[in-house]
Amino acid sequence: xxxxxxxxxxxxxxxxxxxxxxxxxxxxxxxxxxxxxxxxxxxxxxxxxxxxxxxxxxxxxxxxxxxxxxxxxxxxxxxxxxxxxxxxxxxxxxxxxxxxxxxxxxxxxxxxxxxxxxxxxxxxxxxxxxxxxxxxxxxxxxxxxxxxxxxxxxxxxxxxxxxxxxxxxxxxxxxxxxxxxxxxxxxxxxxxxxxxxxxxxxxxxxxxxxxxxxxxxxxxxxxxxxxxxxxxxxxxxxxxxxxxxxxxxxxxxxxxxxxxxxxxxxxxxxxxxxxxxxxxxxxxxxxxxxxxxxxxxxxxxxxxx
Amino acid sequence: xxxxxxxxxxxxxxxxxxxxxxxxxxxxxxxxxxxxxxxxxxxxxxxxxxxxxxxxxxxxxxxxxxxxxxxxxxxxxxxxxxxxxxxxxxxxxxxxxxxxxxxxxxxxxxxxxxxxxxxxxxxxxxxxxxxxxxxxxxxxxxxxxxxxxxxxxxxxxxxxxxxxxxxxxxxxxxxxxxxxxxxxxxxxxxxxxxxxxxxxxxxxxxxxxxxxxxxxxxxxxxxxxxxxxxxxxxxxxxxxxxxxxxxxxxx
Numbered sequence: 001x002x003x004x005x006x007x008x009x010x011x012x013x014x015x016x017x018x019x020x021x022x023x024x025x026x027x028x029x030x031x032x033x034x035x036x037x038x039x040x041x042x043x044x045x046x047x048x049x050x051x052x053x054x055x056x057x058x059x060x061x062x063x064x065x066x067x068x069x070x071x072x073x074x075x076x077x078x079x080x081x082x083x084x085x086x087x088x089x090x091x092x093x094x095x096x097x098x099x100x101x102x103x104x105x106x107x108x109x110x111x112x113x114x115x116x117x118x119x120x121x122x123x124x125x126x127x128x129x130x131x132x133x134x135x136x137x138x139x140x141x142x143x144x145x146x147x148x149x150x151x152x153x154x155x156x157x158x159x160x161x162x163x164x165x166x167x168x169x170x171x172x173x174x175x176x177x178x179x180x181x182x183x184x185x186x187x188x189x190x191x192x193x194x195x196x197x198x199x200x201x202x203x204x205x206x207x208x209x210x211x212x213x214x215x216x217x218x219x220x221x222x223x224x225x226x227x228x229x230x231x232x233x234x235x236x237x238x239x240x241x242x243x244x245x246x247x248x249x250x251x252x253x254x255x256x257x258x259x260x261x262x263x264x265x266x267x268x269x270x271x272x273x274x275x276x277x278x279x280x281x282x283x284x285x286x287x288x289x290x291x292x293x294x295x296x297x298x299x300x301x302x303x304x305x
Numbered sequence: 306x307x308x309x310x311x312x313x314x315x316x317x318x319x320x321x322x323x324x325x326x327x328x329x330x331x332x333x334x335x336x337x338x339x340x341x342x343x344x345x346x347x348x349x350x351x352x353x354x355x356x357x358x359x360x361x362x363x364x365x366x367x368x369x370x371x372x373x374x375x376x377x378x379x380x381x382x383x384x385x386x387x388x389x390x391x392x393x394x395x396x397x398x399x400x401x402x403x404x405x406x407x408x409x410x411x412x413x414x415x416x417x418x419x420x421x422x423x424x425x426x427x428x429x430x431x432x433x434x435x436x437x438x439x440x441x442x443x444x445x446x447x448x449x450x451x452x453x454x455x456x457x458x459x460x461x462x463x464x465x466x467x468x469x470x471x472x473x474x475x476x477x478x479x480x481x482x483x484x485x486x487x488x489x490x491x492x493x494x495x496x497x498x499x500x501x502x503x504x505x506x507x508x509x510x511x512x513x514x515x516x517x518x519x520x521x522x523x524x525x526x527x528x529x530x531x532x533x534x535x536x537x538x539x540x541x542x543x544x545x546x547x548x549x550x551x552x553x554x555x556x
Contacts, residue, residue, distance in 0.1 A: 216398075244398070283359055284395040286379040287388065288409045288454065298408070302399030 001025075001032055001069075004132075008069040008098030011130040019094075023065040024051055026079070028072045040064055040091075050080035050112075053093075057086030057118065065094045068111070073103025073137050078110045087118035087150070096128040099139040099165070106138040113143065119150040125157050131164025138166040145172045149180035151206065157184045161196070162304065170198040176237075178206035186215040187304045190223035190251070199228040204237035204266070213241040218300050219251035230258040233266025243272040246303060248296075307333040307356065307462060307494070312365030314351055325351045327517040328365070335461075338488045338495045340508035340525070342532070348517040349498045350392060353464050356496070357389040358382045369462070386461035390468060392498075394451035396439050402450055403434045409454035422453040425486075427479045444471040452483065462494045463487065469501045481507060505529050 001009070005027050013019070022040035025033040029049075036042050039059040043052045053064055066081065085091065101107045117123055131139035141161075149155055161168060174182045182202065190196050202211045211231060219225045231239035243255040259268040277299050285295035314326040326348050333339050341349050354360040356367065358379040367375045374382055383389075397405075406419040420430030426449040436442065438450065448471050455463050465484075469477055481503055487493050488507075497504055505511055511528035513521040521528055 278395070280391075280395045281397055283379060284391065285408065287357060287359075287383050288405075288458065289380060289383040289411055290408065291380050298400065298404075299397065302397060302401075302404065305399045 001027055002071065004071045004100045005032075005069045008071065008100055008130065008132070009067055011132075012069075012096030012098045012128040013065055013067040013094050019063070019065045021063045021065070022053075023067075024053075026066070026068040028070060029075055029077050037062065042066075045080060045082075048080050049078060050082070053081065053083045055083070055085045055089055055091055058088050059086065060090045063092040063094065067095065068097040068109060069100075070098070070107050070109055071100040071102075073101050073107055073133075073135055074105030076106070076108040079112070081111065081113050083113065083115045083117075085115065085117045085121050085123055087120055089118070089121040089123070091122075092124045092126070094126045096126070096130075097141055097143075098130045098132070099141070101131070101133040101135045101137045101139050103133075103135040104137050106140060108138075108140040108142075110142040111144070113145045115145070115147045115149075115155070117147070117149050117153045117155060119152060121150065121153045123153070123155045125155065127157070127159045129159075129161040129165050129168070131166070133164075139164060140167045141165050142169045144170075147172075147174045147182065149174065149176045149182060149209075151177045152179040153177075154181045155183070157182070159185070160187045162187065162189045163191075165196070166192075166194050168196045168198075170196070172198075172200045174200075174202040174211065176202070176204050176206055176209035176211065179208045180206055181209065182211045184211070184213045184215075186213075186217075188215065188217040188225065189220070189300070189304055190217075190225055191220040192223060193221070194223040195225075196223070197226040197228075199230075200241070201230045201232075202239065203232045203234060204239055205234045206237070207235045208237065209235065210238040211240070215241075215243045216245070216303060217243075217253070218246045218248065218304060219253050220248045222250050224252045225254070227253075227255045227272075228258075229256075229270065231260070231268055231270070233259070233261045233263055233268050235263050236265035237263070237267070239266070239268040241270045243274075245274040246300065247274055247276055306335055306368075306370060307331075307496075308368040309355075310366040310368070312355060312362045312367060314348075314355060314360060315363045325517055326355065326362070329517075329519055331512070331519065331522075333462075333494060333496065336488070336492050336494055338484070338507065338509045339497070339512060340505045340510070341496060341498045341512045341514055342500060342505060343514040343520070347515040349514050350466055352514065353389065353466050353496070353498055356464055357387055359389075383460075388455045388458045388460045388463040390451050390455045390463070390465040392466035392470060394447045396442070396447065398437065398439055400438050401434070402436050402438055405438055405450065405454055406457050409457040411458070414457075419457075422457045423450070425456055425483060426450070426453045427476050428453070445473060445476065448472055449476060452480070456483065456487070459491065460493070462496070465495070465497045465499075467498050467500070469499060469504065477501075477503075502529070502533070505532070 041054045229241040255272040257270040309331040423430040
């Protein structure tokens with residue numbers, strides 16, 4: 001891997017070197033490195049581009065890193081990654097995609113990640129998106145995440161897209177069995193003329209299943225963001241979605257929420273708030289000696305932390 | 306030294322121009338502890354905001370250490386050595402108590418130094434240092450954190466707008482110690498807007514502001530008895546609403 005790819009890797013996965021545990025690093029459309037462990041196997045798909053990640057039942061305190069980096073301008077790829085997590089596991093999965101586009105052609109990474117989580121398992125999934133390079137070519141990412149959570153399983157999804165992605169269309173779907181819980185924390189910042197659409201659709205099918213979808217975002221300059229969150233309560237369940245956004249400059253933000261109760265015992269809540277930075281917050285930080293710009297930066301950084 | 310020369314402040318509302326501060330002249334010498342009191346709506350908080358730069362005077366001049374700061378920004382005044390504790394402290398999503406204290410101190414202080422500032426305002430630092438300065442904190446907790454940021458700044462002049470509001474009695478006694486320490490040990494100037502007898506009692510000077518005017522200025526030992534005994538100044542206080550009632554220590 002070259003220096004640009006290494007930098008991207010550090011941004012999206014916090015990796016300075018080869019990670020411990022299982023990993024699969026994809027660079028410019030091909031496999032750059034892979035490691036499997038006794039409990040975690042990674043197999044290249046034969047019918048299409050992508051990998052299958054198989055985690056044996058009972059695997060505890062192990063991690064899988066599957067970062068993707070693109071530094072070749074104009075490269076467009078579509079990748080299918082499937083995760084099979086057995087029963088009684090406790091694992092951390094770190095994905096993420098970094099695009100460096102120094103050329104004039106659009107670079108694009110579309111990924112479909114499917115999770116099949118067994119019973120009583122705990123999964124933490126972290127996904128970071130980052131773009132760099134001063135070429136005119138657009139940096140585009142369209143990730144789809146589909147999650148099926150088995151009985152009494154817990155999954156936490158942390159997605160972050162702070163810088164450099166010109167266009168993104170994200171779809172996250174969840175299907176929860178009895179007693180399963182899905183927690184989603186999304187952090188998003190757009191600037192320049194960027195566009196980001198992010199949609200969630202969660203089916204709370206099992207008795208006692210629950211979800212909490214929290215999205216925090218900042219839209220700057222002329223960027224545009226659209227949020228769609230749909231929670232279907234099909235059983236005795238609890239669903240909560242929250243969109244909290246800071247709007248700046250000439251940006252535009254839409255938050256569209258839908259909750260459907262198909263069972264008398266479904267408890268669903270949605271909250272959405274969009275507003276500019278409160279003037280008194282800026283004033284407070286200015287009284288501590290920060291300039292208006294420094295105060296704004298502090299507030300935005302804290303909000304997206 | 307802080308000096309206000311013929312300072313006025315007007316606002317426009319539907320009924321026309323309203324004068325909030327009327328041609329105030331005021332000098333606050335170095336290392337002085339000055340309490341400002343008076344009825345609600347009399348212009349006390351506006352005066353504090355004019356001093357720290359949140360509002361700009363319609364006319365008149367403000368000098369700090371001989372330098373004209375009338376047109377200076379909040380940031381410039383803060384850097385020159387003016388601090389301000391909000392009457393209603395601001396809440397932030399995602400900014401931690403630790404961050405706020407560090408920003409206030411102006412340097413990258415250690416967590417243990419940040420904890421020291423919190424301990425001074427009677428907060429168990431370990432419980433608070435990593436908490437967000439958001440709606441999970443009570444009004445009283447937030448108020449004490451606000452005061453801790455002013456201690457951390459340690460500037461030449463600190464302006465407090467009703468620091469006692471929302472603080473329980475136990476904390477209030479500690480608060481008095483905080484002000485005494487700032488004033489006597491650290492030799493800093495303090496302006497406190499307050500209705501509390503114990504605060505007025507430890508001040509060097511009391512200024513009574515009512516209807517946008519300075520009604521009385523004098524040494525604490527001279528002005529306070531007048532306020533408490535209903536002579537002169539106290540009549541001013543009674544002109545206000547219930548909320549501006551003067552609270553004696555027993556209350």
